Each structure stands twice: as structure tokens, then as C-alpha cells.
Amino acid sequence: MSKKILLLGGAGYIGSHTAVELLNAGYEVVVVDNYSNSCEESLHRVEKITGKKLAGIYEANVCDKEALEKVFSEHKIDACIQFAGLKAVGESVQKPIEYYRNNIDSTLTLIETMKKFNVNNIIFSSSATVYGEENKVPYTEEMHRGRCTNPYGWTKFMLEQILQDAAFANKDLAVVLLRYFNPIGAHESGLIGEDPQGIPNNLMPYISQVAVGKREKLTIFGNDYPTPDGTCRRDYIHVVDLAKGHVKACDYIFGMKGVEIFNLGTGTPYSVTEIVTTFERVNNLKLNYVYGPRRAGDLAESYANSDKALKVLGWKTEKTLEDMCRDSWNWQKKNPNGYRK
Ligand code: UD1
Numbered sequence: 001m002s003k004k005i006l007l008l009g010g011a012g013y014i015g016s017h018t019a020v021e022l023l024n025a026g027y028e029v030v031v032v033d034n035y036s037n038s039c040e041e042s043l044h045r046v047e048k049i050t051g052k053k054l055a056g057i058y059e060a061n062v063c064d065k066e067a068l069e070k071v072f073s074e075h076k077i078d079a080c081i082q083f084a085g086l087k088a089v090g091e092s093v094q095k096p097i098e099y100y101r102n103n104i105d106s107t108l109t110l111i112e113t114m115k116k117f118n119v120n121n122i123i124f125s126s127s128a129t130v131y132g133e134e135n136k137v138p139y140t141e142e143m144h145r146g147r148c149t150n151p152y153g154w155t156k157f158m159l160e161q162i163l164q165d166a167a168f169a170n171k172d173l174a175v176v177l178l179r180y181f182n183p184i185g186a187h188e189s190g191l192i193g194e195d196p197q198g199i200p201n202n203l204m205p206y207i208s209q210v211a212v213g214k215r216e217k218l219t220i221f222g223n224d225y226p227t228p229d230g231t232c233r234r235d236y237i238h239v240v241d242l243a244k245g246h247v248k249a250c251d252y253i254f255g256m257k258g259v260e261i262f263n264l265g266t267g268t269p270y271s272v273t274e275i276v277t278t279f280e281r282v283n284n285l286k287l288n289y290v291y292g293p294r295r296a297g298d299l300a301e302s303y304a305n306s307d308k309a310l311k312v313l314g315w316k317t318e319k320t321l322e323d324m325c326r327d328s329w330n331w332q333k334k335n336p337n338g339y340r341k
Contacts, residue, residue, distance in 0.1 A: 004028040005250055006077045008062045009084030011038035013194040016046055017243035023050040025247045030056040030075050039339040045191040062106035072117040079121035079253055082107055088201055092152035103155035111166055121253045123176045126160055128302055129153040138305040141261040149297040167259045174256050176249045181235035181265030181304050183242050185324040186331035193331030195338030207279055208332035210287055220272050222294035233269035235303035238319035248313040265304025266317045279325040
């Protein structure tokens with residue numbers, strides 16, 4: 001019998017790509033999403049790509065206990081992946097209470113509901129942001145969590161702690177914390193991809209919107225960092241590689257108890273300028289860009305040591321930076337307005 005995985009926030013960018021890879025790997029998938037930053041259309045496209053049906057689609061807020069209980073009473077869930085959460089760094093500084101309320105409450109409600117229905121496996125979307133400002137690159141999982149620079153980052157920090165405490169108290173619980181680096185790219189079909197609302201905060205969606213003519217120019221935030229070309233370096237990871245990391249975590253979680261933490265990155269940093277020039281080269285176009293001042297809160301460098309994921313999960317990234325740039329553009333070109341017509 002195939003195992004059934006519940007994706008909270010499964011219609012979003014990382015959730016939808018993970019749904020595809022889980023279905024391809026033979027898992028059954030149920031999705032809960034309130035579409036606050038996503039569309040149901042992405043789920044129809046997941047079904048189109050895979051030629052398979054999702055076992056259930058529920059429109060609900062993960063903070064809504066009754067709605068979650070309905071899902072758990074209608075499906076025998078084997079493991080949950082918690083993607084649901086607010087994730088805009090700048091907005092989190094303006095609306096901290098909304099971020100703490102939503103991100104913490106939703107995960108607490110999920111853990112309580114799992115307990116009630118005797119579901120003991122949870123994979124949590126964490127972030128490299130928990131390494132904070134003090135740790136040295138490349139980051140390894142046993143480093144202490146550092147001081148975060150914004151409420152979004154603190155919600156990840158706090159939820160990692162909450163899940164660790166829950167696993168300490170309940171020896172039946174298995175928790176996998178996945179620390180994502182910088183996911184970019186899209187499924188190679190161009191049917192699903194990142195669909196930010198309003199002005200994008202993150203680099204790749206901004207570049208794609210400049211390329212498609214929706215934004216006039218990209219500003220590169222700072223070229224006086226202590227890096228080879230002066231611009232910040234990040235560990236960009238193709239979202240399909242990231243999604244496959246979740247499949248490996250699902251395969252693994254049924255044989256463990258306690259907490260395991262994994263970095264999901266490539267281990268190779270690229271600078272902002274390298275991203276821009278690679279995007280231009282592989283897509284054969286010119287981007288309008290200027291160098292501007294630094295953005296508050298940015299680190300010069302952030303990248304993973306992902307040896308543990310290779311050793312324990314047997315996972316490593318397969319896609320190149322060229323693939324990431326080509327697939328991001330393919331999605332944007334085919335869907336200039338995202339999932340909206
Ligand atoms: C940010 C968050 C991280 C979160 C991630 C989600 C922080 C400090 N960062 O990462 O927690 O998990 O988003 O994807 O909390 N850049 C430009 N011009 C732009 C936009 C970005 O030059 O218009 C540069 C930035 O300065 C940075 C790089 O591009 O050097 C990547 O930025 P971004 O995509 O926003 O990701 P991070 O800040 O690394």
C-alpha cells in the first residue's frame with residue numbers, strides 16, 4: 001500500500017513541485033491550502049504533469065483546527081509536510097504579529113491535530129536564515145542557530161525549537177527539518193513555477209519580470225561586498241532538486257524517531273552578477289540592470305555544506321545554474337501573469 005502524504009501549503013511554489021515528485025515516486029498526496037499566496041490552478045497543473053490525481057484538495061487555513069480535523073478524519077495520513085506560512089522578509093518587519101500569529105499558530109495546530117489522530121511524522125520547511133549572522137560558511141547542520149535579522153526568520157528559528165521540544169517529549173514523533181537555501185527555477189514543462197504577488201522581493205522572480213517587460217530594471221543591491229566580484233553570493237538550488245529532497249525525506253522518515261536536520265543546497269555559491277550574466281547567456285537576451293546600495297539585512301555569503309543529505313538520504317542536486325536560469329525563463333515566458341490569465 002502506498003503511503004499518503006499531507007502537504008500543508010501544497011499549492012505554493014515549493015509545495016506544488018514537491019507534489020509532482022511525490023506522485024511520480026508513487027506516494028498518494030493530499031493538499032491543504034488557503035490560496036493566500038497561491039492558486040488552485042497549480043494543483044490542476046500538477047495533475048496534468050503527472051497524469052495522476054491528488055487524493056484530496058482542501059481549501060482551508062492550517063490555523064483552522066476543525067478544518068484540519070476533517071482532513072485527518074477523511075484520510076489516513078502517514079506523514080505531513082508543513083510548507084504553509086507567510087514568507088516575505090520585508091513584510092514580516094512591517095507586520096511582525098501577523099507573521100508570528102500565522103506561522104506559529106498554524107504549525108502548533110498541525111502538531112496538535114497530528115497527535116489527536118496518531119500521526120507521528122512531520123517534515124518542516126525551514127530556511128538557511130536560521131544560521132543567522134554569526135556562523136561561517138559553508139553552514140553545517142550542527143552549528144547553533146544564530147540571531148535572525150527579521151520576524152520571518154525568527155518564526156523558522158522558533159518553530160525548529162518547538163518541533164525539537166515536541167519530539168523530546170513524545171518519543172513516537174519523527175521530525176525532519178529541511179533548511180532550504182535559495183530555491184529558483186521551475187518544472188521543465190513550464191506549467192508550474194513561482195508566482196509572486198505584487199513586486200517580487202527575491203532575485204530570480206525580479207529578473208524574470210524585467211526580462212518579460214513587467215519591470216523596468218533590476219537593481220543589484222551592493223557591489224562592495226568582500227566577495228570575488230563584490231556582489232553577494234548565495235546557494236541557488238533548482239526547485240525540482242529541492243522537491244526531490246522532500247521525497248528522500250519521506251522515504252527516510254518512516255524509519256526514524258526524534259529529529260534530523262538537513263541542509264538542502266548545492267554547496268556552490270554564485271554571485272548576483274553571475275546569475276544575471278548566466279540568465280542573459282542561456283536565454284539569449286539582455287537584462288536592464290544597475291548597481292545600487294546594499295539592502296538592509298543581506299549577508300555577503302550564504303551557502304550549504306550538504307554532505308549530510310548525501311550520506312544519510314542519498315540526495316544530491318543534479319541541475320546546473322544554466323538549467324535554473326532556462327527553466328525560470330521558460331515558466332515566466334509561458335505564464336507572463338503567473339497562474340492568472
Ligand atoms: C531571502 C531571505 C531568506 C529566505 C529567502 C526565500 C533573509 C536575509 N533572506 O534570502 O530568509 O528564505 O529569501 O527565498 O532573511 N538581490 C538584488 N536585487 C533584487 C533582489 C535581490 O540584488 O532586486 C540580491 C540580494 O541582495 C541577495 C540575492 O539577490 O544578494 C538573493 O536575494 P533574495 O532572492 O531576496 O534571497 P535572500 O535574501 O538570499
